[in-house]
Amino acid sequence: MNKFKIVTFYEFTKINELNELKGKLNNYLSLKRIKGTILLSSEGINGTISGSVKSIDDFMVLLNKLGIKNINPKFSFSEFLPFPRLKVKIKKEIVTFKNKNLDLESKKGEYVDVEDWNNVLNDPDITVIDVRNNFEIEMGTFKNSINPNTKNFTEFKDFADKNISKDKKIAMFCTGGIRCEKASSYLLSTGIKKVYQLKGGILKYLEKIDTDKSLWGGECFVFDRRVSLKHGLKEGTYKICSGCRNPINEKDKNSKYFEEGVSCIKCYKSTSEAKKQGLRERAKQTKIAKEKKLINPFLDISHDEFFDSGI
Numbered sequence: 001m002n003k004f005k006i007v008t009f010y011e012f013t014k015i016n017e018l019n020e021l022k023g024k025l026n027n028y029l030s031l032k033r034i035k036g037t038i039l040l041s042s043e044g045i046n047g048t049i050s051g052s053v054k055s056i057d058d059f060m061v062l063l064n065k066l067g068i069k070n071i072n073p074k075f076s077f078s079e080f081l082p083f084p085r086l087k088v089k090i091k092k093e094i095v096t097f098k099n100k101n102l103d104l105e106s107k108k109g110e111y112v113d114v115e116d117w118n119n120v121l122n123d124p125d126i127t128v129i130d131v132r133n134n135f136e137i138e139m140g141t142f143k144n145s146i147n148p149n150t151k152n153f154t155e156f157k158d159f160a161d162k163n164i165s166k167d168k169k170i171a172m173f174c175t176g177g178i179r180c181e182k183a184s185s186y187l188l189s190t191g192i193k194k195v196y197q198l199k200g201g202i203l204k205y206l207e208k209i210d211t212d213k214s215l216w217g218g219e220c221f222v223f224d225r226r227v228s229l230k231h232g233l234k235e236g237t238y239k240i241c242s243g244c245r246n247p248i249n250e251k252d253k254n255s256k257y258f259e260e261g262v263s264c265i266k267c268y269k270s271t272s273e274a275k276k277q278g279l280r281e282r283a284k285q286t287k288i289a290k291e292k293k294l295i296n297p298f299l300d301i302s303h304d305e306f307f308d309s310g311i
Contacts, residue, residue: 002303004078005056006036006224008203009063009071010094010178012044012104018090021066026088028062033307035083036224039094043104045071046094046178048223050082052307074176074203076233080300082224095178098154102185109184109197112171114205117198121145121215126169126196131156131183132221139228139238139247140218142173156183166191173198173205175220206231221247225300242279243267261286 015021018040025038029049034056036049045068049056056075063071112120120126121144128145130137137147148159160183164170170187172195174180180197187195198205202220209216211231219228219236227247228236238247244267252258257268261283262276282298289296295309 001079002052004050004080004082004303005053006048006050006076006078006082007056007060007073008048008176009073010044010046010176010181011068011071012094012181013068013070015040015042015044018042022088022090024066026086028059029086029088032059034059035081035086037083037087037089039089039091041091041094044094048083049086050078050224052303072177072200074200074207076203076207076229078224078226078235080225080302081306082226084297095182096152096154097157097182097186099157099182099186102182102189104181104185107185107188108181109172109188109195111199112196113199114208117173117205117209118213118215120171120196126171127164128171128173131172131174131179135246136175136221139221140216143215143217145173153179157186160187160190164192166193168192169194169196171196171198173202175201175222176203177201203229203233207233241267242283243271243275
């Protein structure tokens with residue numbers, strides 16, 4: 001079976017002609033029928049997109065020609081369309097941290113290759129911090145790591161200021177590495193001398209490290225239709241609740257508050273009856289489309305179905 005190729009990438013580099021670059025990327029990606037999201041700002045580029053193997057490979061060549069060369073790409077594959085649409089946006093930051101004074105090109109943590117990461121996790125002299133949001137950490141994390149209990153990335157600064165001692169050796173990790181670039185730069189700016197970060201993030205670790213040698217437990221949340229990934233970057237077991245867009249597992253589905261396509265234990269009591277009725281109607285139409293084998297944005301769309309259709 002043909003599969004969609006997915007690439008997650010970023011680079012902190014000064015970009016001046018943002019509107020011009022946005023136009024070039026949008027035109028190219030639309031022509032190649034590539035879906036996903038790319039964020040542009042004066043500080044760099046951040047994206048996760050999917051398409052045919054050739055179209056993604058060609059896009060990597062295009063970025064290189066445009067002078068965007070150090071993008072830390074992570075590749076994976078999916079049987080079904082990961083993103084329903086294409087978005088190329090200009091933002092103030094490519095990952096929101098709300099600190100304009102960071103030197104992101106030269107002041108950042110020391111990279112640790114995935115092959116050496118277990119040594120960091122087992123080192124009693126190093127404090128390891130998961131810089132992702134709390135709901136992501138609840139799905140999976142590394143042994144011996146600290147959960148800062150943040151709802152969003154901008155809260156990390158407050159956690160760091162209150163809890164991280166200047167004389168400590170700090171190591172950090174996140175999904176693909178981009179949040180660690182800003183978090184490590186911030187820690188160094190506060191006077192912490194030794195900061196490490198996992199090169200390529202959790203995704204690269206799950207891709208390269210065998211299960212029997214792994215110190216990872218659980219699944220890794222990803223911001224696309226696959227929801228979560230396991231070792232070997234295989235699709236995980238989590239799904240997204242249609243009512244609140246939170247990830248749910250098999251235990252959540254067994255709750256009396258779970259209704260397919262409508263609600264889960266996390267949102268049943270806070271969702272209005274009017275919204276539930278609307279979601280039930282959408283679920284009904286989706287079921288009809290599935291039975292008739294029609295293309296529907298709320299159904300899994302295979303590689304061949306997508307490229308044979310006009311979506």
